[in-house]
């Protein structure tokens with residue numbers, strides 16, 4: 001596992017539950033990986049490697065850093081890449097292959113999406129607030145990864161239209177992530193009438209762009225995303241962008257809102273709400289914000 005934050009912790013938990021040995025390839029060292037879940041708190045027995053030379057040999061490589069942190073993982077990836085071991089890229093955004101392309105790896109790449117609320121609260125400590133659902137690109141590699149995590153509680157399936165799945169995931173990120181990060185509030189913020197109306201407008205712009213990019217999505221998909229957020233998800237959940245803002249880390253906006261705005265420009269679609277969000281997100285100066 002390269003990336004030992006919220007998602008790395010959740011997938012390590014699943015891999016362990018499915019009977020596998022896991023090595024966390026870490027930037028910030030920790031002694032123990034502890035998962036707080038709705039069912040209780042437990043330690044996941046993993047090996048922690050702090051330098052690429054000690055990574056060892058593995059059957060799968062799973063990359064779970066933020067998209068902008070991928071270049072920094074090059075030493076790990078070059079050490080682990082033997083041309084055969086598959087690399088699963090679990091990230092938000094729509095550019096899973098492009099995200100690792102410039103590293104010149106030989107590994108077969110499997111793009112993956114995850115839906116979960118997971119917050120890394122300190123090195124080696126992750127709070128998972130909801131069950132996890134994953135989607136991977138269909139094909140032989142995708143089927144093997146689905147089989148790999150059998151026995152864990154992650155609901156995982158392969159899809160033959162990963163492009164649409166990634167844009168659908170984009171819909172779930174493009175409104176809540178910026179809104180929570182900018183307001184420093186959790187999902188409860190989406191219950192405010194004016195904020196909900198804003199989110200609906202952001203999503204309407206996003207659907208038009210997703211369609212122009214060839215995704216099979218409609219306004220109904222956007223409506224469902226908003227209903228899921230306001231009626232189904234716990235209002236105390238946050239988003240990965242909010243967690244980064246609280247921790248004073250760089251935000252992933254260029255790979256979410258930025259991707260959307262650049263695609264809109266290519267197609268000549270007006271996206272004033274998303275463009276405004278992008279301007280505000282770019283203006284943030286990262287600094288830790290305690291007490292949120």
Ligand SMILES: NC(=O)C1=CN([C@@H]2O[C@H](COP(=O)(O)OP(=O)(O)OC[C@H]3O[C@@H](n4cnc5c(N)ncnc54)[C@H](OP(=O)(O)O)[C@@H]3O)[C@@H](O)[C@H]2O)C=CC1
Pocket residue numbers: 002003004005006007008025026027028064065066067069072073074076090091092093114115116117118119120123239240252
């Ligand atoms: N958190 C969530 O609920 C969800 C997140 N996602 C997506 O999943 C992806 C991962 O997000 P998330 O887990 O939240 O991110 P986190 O910020 O919680 O974790 C990222 C991890 O990557 C590590 N990292 C960064 N650079 C390196 C490096 N050079 N070498 C080794 N490790 C490195 C960080 O190390 P360090 O400890 O040093 O900071 C950190 O442990 C993102 O694309 C996100 O948008 C998708 C759905 C939900």
Ligand SMILES: CC(C)(CO)C(=O)C(=O)O
Pocket residue numbers: 092114115116117172173176177238239240241
């Ligand atoms: C959709 C959501 C909010 C949870 O899966 C997410 O992807 C994130 O926190 O970035």
